Amino acid sequence: MHSRRTVLSAALGTALAVAVPPAAARAATGTTYYVDSSGGNDSADGTSTGTPWRSLARVNQQVFQPGDTVRFLAGRTWTGQFAPKGSGSAGAPVTATSYGTGAKPVIAGANTVPSAVLLENLRHWTLDGLEITNGTGSTTWRVGVEVRAKDVGAVPGITLRNLYVHGIDGVAQVGKGNIGSAGILVDVRGNTVPTYFTGMLIENNEIADTKAYGITTWSTWMQREGWTSLWGELNIPANEYGPFTPSTGLVIRGNHVHDVGSGGINTNQVADTLIEYNTVARATSTTTNVGIWWSGADRTTVQYNEVYGARFGGRGLDCTAFDADASTHDSLVQYNYSHDNGGGFFISVSLGSAPASAVIRYNISQNDGNEIFTFSTNTDGVDIYNNTVYVSSSPSRPLYKIAQVYHNPKNVTFRNNLFVNLANLPYDTAGITYRNNLYRGGPVPPDTAALTGDPKLTAPGTATSRADLTGYRPLTGSAAIDAGLAITGNGGRDILGTALAATVAVGAVQGAPGSYGAPIASTTMGTGQGTVAALVDGSEATSWASPVAVTLPGDITLDLRTVRRVAAVTLATHFGQGQGFTRVDVQTWDGTAWTSRLTDAALTWNSNSSTVERRTLTLPTPVDTSRLRLVVKAANRQWGNIALNELTVT
Structure with missing residues (x-):
């Protein structure tokens, strides 16, 4: 086994008591609350930007309902622990995010609490667009975001996205990783009610400068195949372990985990997990750890990731x-x-x-x-x-x-x-x-x-x-x-x-x-005349035309059948003034999403005859991509339909 472990044993601090005003009127879609650490007032109703709350203590006393949102003012900092109450529901999560312009709002544990953010026994919660730290240079093990459940059964619908989690304290020393400390920690305790997370999404976060793990999950419901307990530094009593009950459907996608002391991404006691499109860099300052690893895990898919810079700790x-x-x-x-x-x-x-x-x-x-x-x-x-x-x-x-x-x-x-x-x-x-x-x-x-x-x-x-x-x-x-x-x-x-x-x-x-072979063309606009395959057959004598009642915008997509470096796209058409495209976006595929390289590019045609004209749209910089999409926003429609003879990339 590997020595990559962590502990979370400090007790939570007691929140400052704050008078809570009567509950605000609640719309069917939930209530939005605002928090401003400089200009807020905990005696206000918190339901507008003009009457925001001030403290985490006030936020933590609110029992949120499905569809509610709590917004922290951009550029502000709160010290202590954000530990909300109340759950959302399927289709109506509770969301914590930001408002205003500027830097992400900061929740700073400042080494005063074990976890800067604690979601405990909550269902259907989303954290989006916050900055989270928990350190002042101490050697005490700390956590940025902790999602915890104990003896409550299935826990669905947790989403953590667009977070910047960094500066998490612990022992900055080779070989001292602790699996109870992480930028993002998902843990299950207890042994009376089988408990597990379902459908959790952790995406597009940056986790950096943590003394232990980047992202990790574990559960006391883990016993099978001779594995009877978790790692010693967790200090979990021997009687607090139950039969294997994995969290299911976890997706960890698009995160950048770098410069952390122990494992970068680590999932334990899980089933049907997807780990994809993450970058993990310099994730092991300790002597025994891994960029991405999983244990007590069934049907794990790890794909489209880049991992580099794990230090050499020695053979074996x-x-x-x-x-x-x-x-x-x-x-x-x-x-x-x-x-x-x-x-x-x-x-x-x-x-x-x-x-x-x-x-x-x-x-x-x-x-x-x-x-x-x-x-x-x-x-x-x-x-x-x-x-x-x-x-x-x-x-x-x-x-x-x-x-x-x-x-x-x-x-x-x-x-x-x-x-x-x-x-x-x-x-x-x-x-x-x-x-x-x-x-x-x-x-x-x-x-x-x-x-x-x-x-x-x-x-x-x-x-x-x-x-x-x-x-x-x-x-x-x-x-x-x-x-x-x-x-x-x-x-x-x-x-x-x-x-x-x-x-x-x-x-x-x-x-x-x-x-x-040639690219494969497809379109969302349908076909009135010719075939969409004519766009990539190498001949300007053949063409595709939409139905007369085509609705714009519409897409034409080229599957290049390999990753190619694309610098420009050329459109060839006849009867351009009657059927030619006049305004388009050019998009490329990066493996996870489409990115617009040109927006509202204008095309002007000089002829309305069978003479083929060509127009080339040059990208700002060449792009390596396996697919290219032309979004047609406007076109000449003298006869109702639009048309194109050939679409090539160079």
């Missing part, structure tokens, strides 16, 4: 990007970018007595150190395929092996992986089957169909972010192209979003430039 310790830890089953790790982690890319630890079915696919590891893959403590059933591992010939951190075995793994397979092993690292073989991997540099382990040709990658080792992985695309003539084994249920796409063909390449990226 963690410090990897990812870790499927004790009692985990059916993990899926895909489409992630790991680099410059001192301990390596992935470790599995005691996956439990039941079959684990961990799948590690379509990830890229660049210049990770130590042991790139580590298999420890009864690992059983890990399938590793179509990953690309790049190790420099002059590494900046200690390196030992591509694959390291510690404690009797079973049923570990490596298939269709591409190893660019310029440091000549060896591979352990006990309990591991190698088949159809491509080896460039270094020794070749026993492999039933080893490939040793030149992968001819575009620019390996040069990636700077998860959006910058095209350097791992194999060029024409690469030994990786069309060399992969067919694998059922392979996800259908590579790490760049390219659709997989019937014959796949070895490694995380498919094909050579130009081998993906």
